Amino acid sequence: MSKADTTDAATDSGVIQSVSGPVVTARDLNARMNDVVYVGDEGLMGEVIEIEGDLTTVQVYEETSGVGPGEPVENTGEPLSVDLGPGMLDAIYDGVQRPLDVLEGKMGSPYLDRGVDAPGIDLEEEWEFEPAVEEGDVVEPGDIVGVVEETVTIDHKVMVPPDYEGGEVVAAEAGSFDVTETVVELDNGEAVSMHQEWPVREARPAEDKKTPRTPLVSGQRILDGLFPIAKGGTAAIPGPFGSGKTVTQHQLAKYADADIIVYVGCGERGNEMTEVIEDFPELEDPANGNPLMARTSLIANTSNMPVAARESCIYTGITIAEYYRDMGYDVALMADSTSRWAEAMREISSRLEEMPGEEGYPAYLAARLAQFYERAGYFENINGTEGSVSAIGAVSPPGGDFSEPVTQNTLRIVKTFWALDADLAERRHFPSINWNESYSLYKDQLDPWFEEEVADDWAERRQWAVDVLDEETELQEIVQLVGKDALPDDQQLTLEVARYLREAYLQQNAFHPVDTYCPPEKTYLMLTTIQTFNDEAFDALDAGVPVEEIIDIESAPRINRIGVQEDYEEYVEDLKAEISEELRSLY
Amino acid sequence: MKEYQTITEISGPLVYAEVDEAIGYDEIVEIETAQGETLRGQVLESSEDVVAIQVFEGTSGIDRDASVRFLGETMKMPVTEDLLGRVLDGSGRPIDDGPEIVPEERQDIVGAAINPYSREYPEEFIETGVSAIDGMNTLVRGQKLPIFSSSGQPHSELAMQIARQASVPEEEEGDDEDGSEFAVIFGAMGITQEEANEFMQDFERTGALERSVVFMNLADDPAVERTVTPRMVLTTAEYLAFEKDYHVLVILTDMTNYCEALREIGAAREEVPGRRGYPGYMYTDLAQLYERAGRIKGRDGSVTQIPILTMPGDDDTHPIPDLTGYITEGQIYVDPDLNSQGLQPPINVLPSLSRLMDDGIGEGLTRADHADVKDQMFAAYAEGEDLRDLVNIVGREALSELDNQYLDFADAFESEFIDQGFETNRDIEETLEIGWDLLSMLPKDALNRIDEEFIEEHYREDDAEREVVEAAD
Numbered sequence A: 001m002s003k004a005d006t007t008d009a010a011t012d013s014g015v016i017q018s019v020s021g022p023v024v025t026a027r028d029l030n031a032r033m034n035d036v037v038y039v040g041d042e043g044l045m046g047e048v049i050e051i052e053g054d055l056t057t058v059q060v061y062e063e064t065s066g067v068g069p070g071e072p073v074e075n076t077g078e079p080l081s082v083d084l085g086p087g088m089l090d091a092i093y094d095g096v097q098r099p100l101d102v103l104e105g106k107m108g109s110p111y112l113d114r115g116v117d118a119p120g121i122d123l124e125e126e127w128e129f130e131p132a133v134e135e136g137d138v139v140e141p142g143d144i145v146g147v148v149e150e151t152v153t154i155d156h157k158v159m160v161p162p163d164y165e166g167g168e169v170v171a172a173e174a175g176s177f178d179v180t181e182t183v184v185e186l187d188n189g190e191a192v193s194m195h196q197e198w199p200v201r202e203a204r205p206a207e208d209k210k211t212p213r214t215p216l217v218s219g220q221r222i223l224d225g226l227f228p229i230a231k232g233g234t235a236a237i238p239g240p241f242g243s244g245k246t247v248t249q250h251q252l253a254k255y256a257d258a259d260i261i262v263y264v265g266c267g268e269r270g271n272e273m274t275e276v277i278e279d280f281p282e283l284e285d286p287a288n289g290n291p292l293m294a295r296t297s298l299i300a301n302t303s304n305m306p307v308a309a310r311e312s313c314i315y316t317g318i319t320i321a322e323y324y325r326d327m328g329y330d331v332a333l334m335a336d337s338t339s340r341w342a343e344a345m346r347e348i349s350s351r352l353e354e355m356p357g358e359e360g361y362p363a364y365l366a367a368r369l370a371q372f373y374e375r376a377g378y379f380e381n382i383n384g385t386e387g388s389v390s391a392i393g394a395v396s397p398p399g400g401d402f403s404e405p406v407t408q409n410t411l412r413i414v415k416t417f418w419a420l421d422a423d424l425a426e427r428r429h430f431p432s433i434n435w436n437e438s439y440s441l442y443k444d445q446l447d448p449w450f451e452e453e454v455a456d457d458w459a460e461r462r463q464w465a466v467d468v469l470d471e472e473t474e475l476q477e478i479v480q481l482v483g484k485d486a487l488p489d490d491q492q493l494t495l496e497v498a499r500y501l502r503e504a505y506l507q508q509n510a511f512h513p514v515d516t517y518c519p520p521e522k523t524y525l526m527l528t529t530i531q532t533f534n535d536e537a538f539d540a541l542d543a544g545v546p547v548e549e550i551i552d553i554e555s556a557p558r559i560n561r562i563g564v565q566e567d568y569e570e571y572v573e574d575l576k577a578e579i580s581e582e583l584r585s586l587y
Numbered sequence B: 001m002k003e004y005q006t007i008t009e010i011s012g013p014l015v016y017a018e019v020d021e022a023i024g025y026d027e028i029v030e031i032e033t034a035q036g037e038t039l040r041g042q043v044l045e046s047s048e049d050v051v052a053i054q055v056f057e058g059t060s061g062i063d064r065d066a067s068v069r070f071l072g073e074t075m076k077m078p079v080t081e082d083l084l085g086r087v088l089d090g091s092g093r094p095i096d097d098g099p100e101i102v103p104e105e106r107q108d109i110v111g112a113a114i115n116p117y118s119r120e121y122p123e124e125f126i127e128t129g130v131s132a133i134d135g136m137n138t139l140v141r142g143q144k145l146p147i148f149s150s151s152g153q154p155h156s157e158l159a160m161q162i163a164r165q166a167s168v169p170e171e172e173e174g175d176d177e178d179g180s181e182f183a184v185i186f187g188a189m190g191i192t193q194e195e196a197n198e199f200m201q202d203f204e205r206t207g208a209l210e211r212s213v214v215f216m217n218l219a220d221d222p223a224v225e226r227t228v229t230p231r232m233v234l235t236t237a238e239y240l241a242f243e244k245d246y247h248v249l250v251i252l253t254d255m256t257n258y259c260e261a262l263r264e265i266g267a268a269r270e271e272v273p274g275r276r277g278y279p280g281y282m283y284t285d286l287a288q289l290y291e292r293a294g295r296i297k298g299r300d301g302s303v304t305q306i307p308i309l310t311m312p313g314d315d316d317t318h319p320i321p322d323l324t325g326y327i328t329e330g331q332i333y334v335d336p337d338l339n340s341q342g343l344q345p346p347i348n349v350l351p352s353l354s355r356l357m358d359d360g361i362g363e364g365l366t367r368a369d370h371a372d373v374k375d376q377m378f379a380a381y382a383e384g385e386d387l388r389d390l391v392n393i394v395g396r397e398a399l400s401e402l403d404n405q406y407l408d409f410a411d412a413f414e415s416e417f418i419d420q421g422f423e424t425n426r427d428i429e430e431t432l433e434i435g436w437d438l439l440s441m442l443p444k445d446a447l448n449r450i451d452e453e454f455i456e457e458h459y460r461e462d463d464a465e466r467e468v469v470e471a472a473d
């Protein structure tokens, strides 16, 4: 968001009447809802959130201590917008798209000072523009008119802004330009530059929303294998503190096969963002070996940063995501945590003395959540390309109790539910996604893809695993009462198979250099190995081999080491052969 | 500076006064009572003609005639290296009869947020000498790792043990490479005189006071003052860490009392309460304290926080531990059951967690096998714990040999690994060796979380090897 861009729209100024934390009211201010204003002598950025009679209420995106009545408030006459253009990748922003690295330089301090502003993209940096149109071509809103290489991984498509009329190209030239310069001129006088602005609270237009049919492959076994999310899908990860929400989000940001990642750290820890900033430039994109940062845009409004900017960071993130979607990319957005966003809404709402709804949240909580997830999807863009925004939100329910409003309202919208479980986390079963509670409503529409790309019995195998795990859950209840040894042999064997499913297949160590990423082929082979053990073991049991002997075979525990094998294909093949051989030798 | 005698309302810790000039939000206020007593407060809400003031010392003694002065600035903490060795009250005024403190700077106690881009990721192992922490939930420099306890538990002993023993291995041969020194800042909020004495005596006994700054707000001190004490503490910590290169360990006790004070103010302002009556902004408020831990690029010092909180009803879903857990980088649980069994320290490692552990351990930091050993011990102890319930029903005979081994492991884990005593200081090497002694009670096959190479190197093939280590103890 850049102060410099203030146009000659209805600007006006007023006077502060009262200050209470992030909420300031002003008198005599001529403003519309959601206009951006600058508050006080220091010019702190804020947004109009209520107008009542002569009083205008503003939420301020910076700390307000020391600000007092009588100080001025200036209206920019423009809604809260983001700067869109090359330079958003490999960048780190606060909740209102101020680049944190630039702020560090401008403030000359590691602390976030007030009243300092900077545009979301560097207005002076020059980019090598390659036109995709020539004189005489007719272009419409949204059309791609050229390309710049934004990072080693991503070609940034320069588009006609959606609110232009379009027309015939009268000039388009290759060359080195900054983002404010005109690169393509139209006959109606419209000038296209590499820079657009878009109000964050408004979805960018698209032609059509389609049914997603391609998975967002995550490299995480339990997700791809049991609860897949689609490109353009929505998912929620609720869980109590320390159960693995952030690690899961980081894993997705690292390994999901999206073109672009927008990672929104919303009201969470500073160090978690630092970790991303330090790790991502060094980590390799599994698709092409480039630095991960080259496809990533970070938004960091940590818990100690101003609460109003926490409210807006989600919108800043999704608007950036939509912009890359418009270029025809598959974008995945992670928001950690949507609960902090909801709490920011609650805090502002209570300062406005609005009528509280459930647990103090404003009555519009459900609507805001729905609007946010609605902006995800698999789209046909207005320029004819197809692109997607997948939205994955962490939810942090108080006391880990999923019956609270944010979790419940989220579950009514999202189609993938990865329920984290404190018990599993406590026993260091990671990722601690509870396989009984979680679900994916995309499973059926994604199966054809997995069957085509990985193995034609993908769905069948998954069903087998689900059945075994279900049976285990039932058997465990009996075991709790009478002990394992009291069960019949075949059930004891089922428990053993289920144990391999849990320990080898469902668990995955995010911190192991190899296990951290598991391609779907490996996920599949691991499952087939466990099934080989299952089938051979039951044959042995039928042939009269005592269950203890079956369980005790030497080769089976090596199933637990498939995850850490780099050359897994050979390993799995040998292991299957050994398991069969060893079990068959028992009878 | 203008004086007002315009108080219109007094309600709990709040005073409302009419003004005819602009008063800044958060500004400091002095109120002089008819008896000549001066109380301090802070502007909570400012509008053109009336301000709400939160009075730190409480409002008793204030009447309509009291005079109100606005100091025109927000709350500051006078900081200097000379604070080391000093004892201050909860508002930062010396109470130890020492010389007057000449500040080098006066810093705003609210403290601006650290730019996430300017942080440095914490990954330097702090050896606390406590196996349950070093081995299983490692602390690193710049981390915030609270102790979740409940009343009557020995959390203070544990905190003192950490403060006494904490070192970074390389420091042992004299100073740290970068020459940074270690300092402790102790912030007491609403604890009893007796508890406070325990800390003070320990500090004096071990000579730690010289490298400490103590802030004392005791149980009978004004409750509202508790909302500024941790900010005073952290402002001092940041100064020593980021301007004077100290590695600062901050101990805040008891955060529960701090949160009660927040609730009191919220209630007096008739705010819409959040869960269980605590303010809806308590998450943000706590985050503004806890997030002041960390490291900063280009600065040598660090701020590590160990906040202590007593969970009401020993319930970790209570808003205070719950919101804390959502902000801090893990937590250490002090467990009443383990305490009644006599374990010292009575740490329950299973729900405990250090999120920064993974980057702080391993080859070159602690030891290459550390992560695997930790994972395996967690799994084995959890397994043994589960079986304890079952064994009560079906008896040991009904369990398999392996299950019996897990049960034995869990017992030994508590008695050998956890129960080391509050005075024993174990280095990481010793902690891990004890770990291997215990893991060797299980068959090799069961160690599925440990790299084969490490099993080869460390697994005790026979009891003799174990005893060698035990004898060396």
Ligand SMILES: Nc1ncnc2c1ncn2[C@@H]1O[C@H](COP(=O)(O)OP(=O)(O)OP(=O)(O)O)[C@@H](O)[C@H]1O
Binding pocket: A239, A240, A241, A242, A243, A244, A245, A246, A247, A248, A268, A396, A430, A431, A432, A508, A509, A510, A511, B325, B326, B327, B353, B354, B355, B356, B358
């Ligand atoms: N897949 C995984 N592999 C290994 N360890 C994991 C995994 N997932 C989680 N963990 C462990 O669990 C810890 C907590 O996870 P994480 O920080 O993601 O929790 P969270 O749900 O985001 O908590 P909070 O709500 O407090 O932010 C991590 O620090 C890590 O030690």
Ligand SMILES: [Mg+2]
Binding pocket: A245, A246, A247, A268, A336
């Ligand atoms: Mg998290």
